[in-house]
Amino acid sequence: MQANKRDPNMSEQIEQALERKYDAGFYSEIESDTFESGLDESIIRRISAMKNEPEWMLEWRLKAYHAWLEMEEPDWAHVEYPKIDFQAISYYSAPKSMEDKPKSLDEVDPELLRTYEKLGIPLHEQEMLAGVAVDAVFDSVSVVTTFRSKLEEAGVIFCPISEAIQKYPDLVKKYIGSVVPRTDNYFSALNCAVFTDGSFVYIPKGTRCPMELSTYFRINEMNTGQFERTLIIADEGSHVSYLEGCTAPQRDENQLHAAVVELVAMDDATIKYSTVQNWYPGDENGKGGIYNFVTKRGIAHTNAKISWTQVETGSAVTWKYPSCILKGDNSVGEFYSVALTRGRQQADTGTKMIHMGKNTRSTIISKGISAGKSNNAYRGLVQMGPRADGARNFTECDSLLIGDKCGAHTFPYIESRNPSAIVEHEATTSKVSDEQLFLCRQRGLDTEKAVSMIVNGFCKEVFKELPMEFAVEAGKLLEISLEGSVG
Amino acid sequence: MLSIKNLHASVEEKNIIKGLNLDVKPGEVHAIMGPNGAGKSTLGYVLSGRDGYEVSEGDVTLNGKDLLDLDVEERAREGLFLAFQYPVEIPGVSNMEFMKESVNAMREQRGEEALSAAEFLKKAKEACKQVQLPLDFLKRGVNEGFSGGEKKRNEIMQMILLEPSLCILDESDSGLDVDALQVVANGVNSQRDGKRSFIVVTHYQRLLDYIKPDFVHILADGKIVKSGDASLAHEVEKEGYAFLGKAYEEAEA
Numbered sequence: 001m002q003a004n005k006r007d008p009n010m011s012e013q014i015e016q017a018l019e020r021k022y023d024a025g026f027y028s029e030i031e032s033d034t035f036e037s038g039l040d041e042s043i044i045r046r047i048s049a050m051k052n053e054p055e056w057m058l059e060w061r062l063k064a065y066h067a068w069l070e071m072e073e074p075d076w077a078h079v080e081y082p083k084i085d086f087q088a089i090s091y092y093s094a095p096k097s098m099e100d101k102p103k104s105l106d107e108v109d110p111e112l113l114r115t116y117e118k119l120g121i122p123l124h125e126q127e128m129l130a131g132v133a134v135d136a137v138f139d140s141v142s143v144v145t146t147f148r149s150k151l152e153e154a155g156v157i158f159c160p161i162s163e164a165i166q167k168y169p170d171l172v173k174k175y176i177g178s179v180v181p182r183t184d185n186y187f188s189a190l191n192c193a194v195f196t197d198g199s200f201v202y203i204p205k206g207t208r209c210p211m212e213l214s215t216y217f218r219i220n221e222m223n224t225g226q227f228e229r230t231l232i233i234a235d236e237g238s239h240v241s242y243l244e245g246c247t248a249p250q251r252d253e254n255q256l257h258a259a260v261v262e263l264v265a266m267d268d269a270t271i272k273y274s275t276v277q278n279w280y281p282g283d284e285n286g287k288g289g290i291y292n293f294v295t296k297r298g299i300a301h302t303n304a305k306i307s308w309t310q311v312e313t314g315s316a317v318t319w320k321y322p323s324c325i326l327k328g329d330n331s332v333g334e335f336y337s338v339a340l341t342r343g344r345q346q347a348d349t350g351t352k353m354i355h356m357g358k359n360t361r362s363t364i365i366s367k368g369i370s371a372g373k374s375n376n377a378y379r380g381l382v383q384m385g386p387r388a389d390g391a392r393n394f395t396e397c398d399s400l401l402i403g404d405k406c407g408a409h410t411f412p413y414i415e416s417r418n419p420s421a422i423v424e425h426e427a428t429t430s431k432v433s434d435e436q437l438f439l440c441r442q443r444g445l446d447t448e449k450a451v452s453m454i455v456n457g458f459c460k461e462v463f464k465e466l467p468m469e470f471a472v473e474a475g476k477l478l479e480i481s482l483e484g485s486v487g
Numbered sequence: 488m489l490s491i492k493n494l495h496a497s498v499e500e501k502n503i504i505k506g507l508n509l510d511v512k513p514g515e516v517h518a519i520m521g522p523n524g525a526g527k528s529t530l531g532y533v534l535s536g537r538d539g540y541e542v543s544e545g546d547v548t549l550n551g552k553d554l555l556d557l558d559v560e561e562r563a564r565e566g567l568f569l570a571f572q573y574p575v576e577i578p579g580v581s582n583m584e585f586m587k588e589s590v591n592a593m594r595e596q597r598g599e600e601a602l603s604a605a606e607f608l609k610k611a612k613e614a615c616k617q618v619q620l621p622l623d624f625l626k627r628g629v630n631e632g633f634s635g636g637e638k639k640r641n642e643i644m645q646m647i648l649l650e651p652s653l654c655i656l657d658e659s660d661s662g663l664d665v666d667a668l669q670v671v672a673n674g675v676n677s678q679r680d681g682k683r684s685f686i687v688v689t690h691y692q693r694l695l696d697y698i699k700p701d702f703v704h705i706l707a708d709g710k711i712v713k714s715g716d717a718s719l720a721h722e723v724e725k726e727g728y729a730f731l732g733k734a735y736e737e738a739e740a
Contacts, residue, residue, distance in 0.1 A: 435575040438537055439629075441559040442569050443585070443645065444592035453588065457579030457628065 035092040041065065044193055047092050051162045051196075054169060064182040064192030071186045077348040078377040078409055079317045081291060084256060091194045091227070147211065154210050156240075157202040161229055164200035171202060175233055179262040179299045179325070187258040187319075188295040191227050195260070198228035203238040203269075212467055214243040230261040234269035234304075243470060244275040256291045257315075263298030263306055267328065270305045271298060274466055276474050279314035281345050289316025289345075296320065297352075302328030308351065309336040309465045311474040316345060321379065323352035326360035326391075333362040336465040340455070340478060341374035341406070350380035350411075355388040355421065364395040367459050370406035377409040384421035391421040399429040400458050402451065430458075452479040488513045488684050489653055494545035496533045503529045505709035507545075511653070514681040518695055518720060519688045521706035522728045527688045528572060530706070531657045535569045536562050549653060564596035566652030570642040570659050577629040582641065585629045586611060590648055614647040618674045636667040643674035654678070655686045660694035672697030692724035707731050 035043060044065055048058040073084070151158055157168065165172050182192045203209050234240050257279065265271045273296075282289025292315035298306040308322040324333030335351035353362035362382065370376040382393045399408035414423050432454050440450030456463070456475050463471045489511040496504040503526045511517055521527050533540045534547065536559040547554040549565055557565065577585065590610075591601040602610070611625055618640040630638050639659055646654055659671055675685065675698050687698055695703070695717065703719040704711045705728075712731065713719065 433575065434538065436577055438559065439571065439575050439577070440585075442535055442563050443589040443649070444560050444563040444596070445588055446560050449588065453580050453585070454577055457577055460579040 035090050037090045038087045039089070039091060039194070043091055047194060047196060050092065051165070053162075053165055056169075056173065057165055060177070060182070061193050064189050065194075067183045068186065068189035068193055071183070071189055073186050077319050077379070078375065078411070079319060079346040079348050081317050081346075084291070086190075089256060092196055150210055154207055155204040156207065156209050157200065158213055159200055161195075161198045161200040161231060164231075168200070168202070171233065172200070172231065175262065175264055176229075176231055177262075179264060179297050180260050180295050185295060187293040188260050191229060191258050191260045191295070195227045195229040198230045198259070199232075199242075200230075201232040201240065201242065203234045203240045205235045206237040207235075208238065209240040212241045212243055226257045228259045230259070231264075232262070232271060232273070233264045234266060234271050236266045237268040238266075239270045241272040241467060242274070243467060244273070244277075257293070259294045259296075261294070261296040261322075263296075265298060265300045265304035265306050265331075267302045267304060269301075270307075272307045272309070273298070273322070274470055275308075275310040275312075276466075276470060276477060277310065277312045277314050277318075278477060280316075281314050281343060282316035283343070290314065291316060292318045292320060294320045296322035297325065298323070298333075299325045299327055300331035300333060302357070303330045304328055305332040305334070307332075307334040307336075307465070309334075309462065310338070310349075311459075311462070311466070311477065312337070312339040312347065312349065313477055315347070318345075318347040318349055320349045321351055323354070324362065325354045325356065326362065326388075327356045328360075329357040330359045330361075331357055332360070334465075335362075335364045335366070335380075336462040337366045338369070338459045338462045338474070338478075339367070339376055339378075340369040340371070341376045342371040342402075343374060344372070345374040347375070348377045348379055350378045352381040352383070353393055354381075354383045354385070355391040355393070355418075356385045357391075358388060359390045360388055361391070362393045364393070364397070365461055366395075366397045367462055368397075368399045368408055369402065369455055369458065370399065370408050371402035373405045375407040375409070377411060379411040379413075381413040381415070382423050382425075383414075384416040384418045384423065386417045388418045389420050391418065393421075393423045395423075395425045397425070397427040398458070399427075400455065401429065401431045402455075488515075488550060489686075490546075490548045491534075492546045494533070494547060495543045496529065496545075497541050497543060498529060498539060502543075503709055504533060507706075507710055509704070509711065511684045511686065513652075513684055514679070515702065516679070516685040516687060516698065516700045518698075518700035518703045518717075519686060519706050519711075520690070520692070520703060520720060520723055522731070523690070525706045526709045527690075527706055528657055531569050531655045531686075531688060534562075534655060535559060535567060560592070563651075564593055568646050568649055568651035568654045570639075570646060570654065570656045572657040572659075572661060574630045574633075574638045574642055576631045576633075578631050580629050581626050582629050583608070583611060583625040586625075586645060586648055589645070593649055610648060614644045617647060617677060618644045619670050620644060635662040636664070639663060639671055640667070640674070643671055647674060647678060651683070653684050653686070655688065657688050658690060659687075660689055660691065668694065669697060692720040695720045705731070 035046065041062065044061050045058065048061060177192065180188050183189055201213060232240065232242060263271050263273060279290035279292055280288065296308065300306045306324045310322065312318060322335060326333050333353050337349065339347045339349050341347050350366060351364055353364065355362065364380060366378045368376040368378055376399065378397050380395060382395065384391050395412065397410050397412070401408055408429055410427050412425055414425065416423060432451060436454055437447060437450050440453065441447065455478055463474055466474055491507055491509040494504050494507040495502065519527055519530065529540065533542060534554070536557065542555055549567060552565060554562055587607045590607060594601060612622060615622055615625060620637065620640050624641065630641060633641060642659065656675065660668055663671060672694065687694065687700060689695065700717055703715055703717060705713040705723065
């Protein structure tokens with residue numbers, strides 16, 4: 001055989017293109033205050049004390065902890081992982097002081113910087129993401145300050161949740177646990193007991209938040225822990241778009257990530273919540289990686305709208321169902337998702353749309369891409385309550401397979417207790433075909449470029465829902481995720 | 488330009504091309520005709536390097552380079568263009584972004600700077616007009632929901648944009664009515680500049696009324712069995728492939 005000898009067969013070639021090493025799998029030697037591993041009441045008391053919390057918060061945590069002790073780890077998801085030893089985890093870790101952080105980008109791992117560069121993140125934001133002590137860097141300070149004063153003018157509160165517990169206890173007390181109850185599920189209960197930080201947002205009545213809120217802006221202020229908790233309250237007639245940026249690999253050596261996000265959209269309010277997640281997925285044999293067990297839920301009152309958009313490319317195991325409780329009449333819920341798995345990654349993700357009010361509307365667009373030996377499942381619940389007259393749901397669930405060793409699964413649950421409600425479900429499964437790759441390559445594009453272009457095309461419907469800069473990043477992130485050495 | 492010497496190739500271990508020789512000089516148009524199953528489409532795939540098409544013997548050079556030693560995309564960047572008989576759809580990827588990437592890959596190879604979005608758009612609009620496709624085809628997904636004729640015209644548009652040195656047209660006439668055929672032929676003829684060469688693979692003589700070939704070759708059982716000028720195509724049109732022997736008549740029927 002003489003010709004085409006440099007071409008291994010196509011699926012082999014795709015395999016190679018997908019075998020990529022994680023760019024940020026390094027360990028940073030940073031001195032930090034870390035609790036010894038293990039979990040008991042005293043640990044929770046110590047977390048609460050470190051945060052200088054009021055008594056009611058501690059009690060709330062302890063109630064969650066005792067409830068959690070009685071609960072069992074769920075096993076219904078289409079994922080497999082060894083049993084987690086909760087006593088082997090340290091529940092608190094924070095850098096000792098700003099002095100321990102890298103002083104400038106010169107001290108940051110060049111691999112990490114290369115990834116930021118590929119993502120097109122501006123220099124001052126790179127510094128923040130890398131956790132550079134920005135106080136010493138003039139440029140970024142001005143960015144943060146302008147942004148702060150702009151929000152204050154509008155009356156928007158955007159701060160770490162630990163700060164909100166001190167400064168706005170009434171708001172926190174009223175809404176924390178109001179959307180995701182303490183005992184909602186095993187991992188959310190654990191989060192309630194041990195959460196270390198997260199974001200708090202309050203948008204006053206009739207206010208349109210003057211800018212997209214992004215986690216970039218506060219990442220320099222603290223090391224977000226593995227048990228984050230976010231609470232966003234949009235008061236009547238207000239509007240906010242929140243970007244959760246795990247756009248770059250994060251410095252997180254911990255294995256379990258159990259976050260809770262609660263959204264409250266009062267009458268006529270709109271909350272748009274976008275996530276780009278790229279946690280460490282583990283190596284090609286499935287060793288290591290983040291277990292991403294996240295509970296995200298929003299409640300929409302009359303005429304309110306909640307929109308979740310997520311692009312998930314990281315984590316070893318993902319277990320995540322951003323949901324909408326459409327309580328008020330005419331409220332709207334949306335879920336747009338791209339989940340890409342490769343190597344040995346496993347994802348069980350989807351949404352729940354709980355229609356309670358009349359004429360409530362929901363749209364679900366889910367795009368799952370499986371490559372390598374990964375497994376990608378969509379799990380979605382659409383529930384039409386007895387009061388939900390004229391409610392409508394539309395679900396589109398598409399799977400794209402790359403190679404022949406991966407799996408795509410769809411688990412739609414539909415429960416309708418109202419005869420006037422309409423539920424539509426469409427599902428497709430397709431493959432990146434040899435014909436498509438051949439066409440692209442015949443037009444001069446290499447296999448990597450071709451695969452990423454085809455995958456991006458497949459995700460277009462979801463990407464157009466992302467805020468502009470984010471959409472570009474998401475596209476690039478997919479490209480990086482699919483990148484590798486083509487033989 | 489292109490030189491094929493004693494080419495043998497197989498698909499799934501079945502020999503399809505069995506000792507094919509062909510020389511194409513700059514600016515020439517060669518038509519390749521032949522009955523079904525003669526290996527016409529296979530030749531296009533082998534030359535462009537498609538996976539699964541194995542060459543067991545022979546040499547092929549394009550502009551002096553050993554073509555068989557190159558990957559699919561490298562051959563394309565060397566100036567080999569294949570217009571597909573059945574162009575595949577790529578949903579969600581616009582024609583515009585697809586072609587821009589493609590054109591810039593070719594420019595990079597030639598050591599030219601990448602075109603800006605505006606520069607590319609200007610060229611793309613012109614090419615679109617040349618093959619009489621409405622401009623909104625640039626925004627639509629590659630071949631997504633295109634009719635058979637639109638797909639063929641889209642292929643020619645790509646050819647115009649990519650400025651290849653060797654164009655292989657694989658039954659670009661199949662399924663076209665006379666008007667569409669003329670559009671495709673005009674597109675091709677507009678690219679004949681005395682340097683660019685063409686291999687026109689077709690089953691019917693009809694296309695050759697519009698694209699005048701310098702040479703016509705009859706491909707049968709993996710070899711060129713007869714070569715001549717344009718008149719050979721007319722002969723085939725009148726007589727069929729009967730002169731090839733009984734087996735081919737049957738294959739035809």
